[in-house]
Amino acid sequence: MKKIKLIEVRSELGAGTRGASMGVDALRVACWDKGCDYFKRFNSVSVPDLNYTLFDKDLFPNAHRIDSILTVQKNIANAVEQTLGLDMFPLVLSGDHSNAHGTIAGIKAAYPDKTLGVIWVDAHADIHSPYTSPSGNVHGMPLAMALNIDNLDRQINDPAPETVFFWNSLKKLGYDGPKLKPEHLVYIVVRDTEEPEDYLMAKHGIKNFTYAELTQKGPEQIAAEALDRLKDCDIIYVSFDVDSLDSKFSKGTGTPVAIGLTVEEAKVLNYHLLQDPRIVCYEMTEINPTLDTENTMAENAFDILETATDAILHREFNKTAIH
Secondary structure, rough: OOOEEEEEOOOOOOOOOHHHHHHHHHHHHHHHHOOOHHHHHHHEEEEOOOOHHHHHOOOOOOOOHHHHHHHHHHHHHHHHHHHOOOOOEEEEEEEOHHHHHHHHHHHHHHOOOOOOOEEOOOOOOOOOOOOOOOOOHHHHHHHHHHOOOOOOHHOOOOOOOHHHHHHHHEEEEHOOOOOHHHHEEEEEEOOOOHHHHHHHHHHHOOOEHHHHHHHHHHHHHHHHHHHHHHOOOOOEEEEEEEEHOOOOOOOOOOOOEEEOOOOHHHHHHHHHOOOOOOOOEEEEOOHHHHOOOHHHHHHHHHHHHHHHHHHHHHHHHHHHHHO
């Protein structure tokens, strides 16, 4: 059984709303409130964040704070690569979703010759680039970095040379070239996209299991189908953004979207995804307690996290159950 190592990333440099840096601590509060020893059971490492730079002038309108984000992602990639090198399972708790690219870079650095699949459970596609992003928020860009896609067909911005320099450096982080292929990316419950993202999803035939599909088939079946779509992948990374939950459960996140997962559906989905022995890393992200009144989001997220962790720890015994 692999040992889990918690990698805590408090960077919220990629988000449009402030407060996601407190997501990890909100999970700890939820854990204490529940009288649980979760954070005592696992070793954790905290990756240096550069959130103090949020007080500096932002010089990159098409990719806000991309210079600091590159530094943070290098730190994340190193932490993930080292954890995998020690034959441990990196469980990443992160501020905003831009950090996920640092995680992917670390996985690819550890396994450069393996085919990587990514399951992205999120309300958003996160496949913008500085050339297409209407907001310039980098948490909308991690998959474009990983796929090494600029999407110039749908260009609306003309980013400055400095922005392009940092963008290209991010795309090369951990592995020079695309870290995964579009056919090895699966979305679950993505439902708030912009036209440039829809264009890429259509162009590359990227599968999105919609919420309607999930309610019809059930989360267990969706997990099985998502994993089956990645049958050619040697290793898989699962990224869980809490805004995949319906907005009635997800007040405490920067960009809540209606018609999404219930907490129970999220638990079942994560549990069945994480039964697959190919999964080498799991990430939970975008909890923002400043947008919440009673830490409800973190409490819901912590319940999901416990279920996910349980699946990782017990899957060794369940290999026979995987088709």
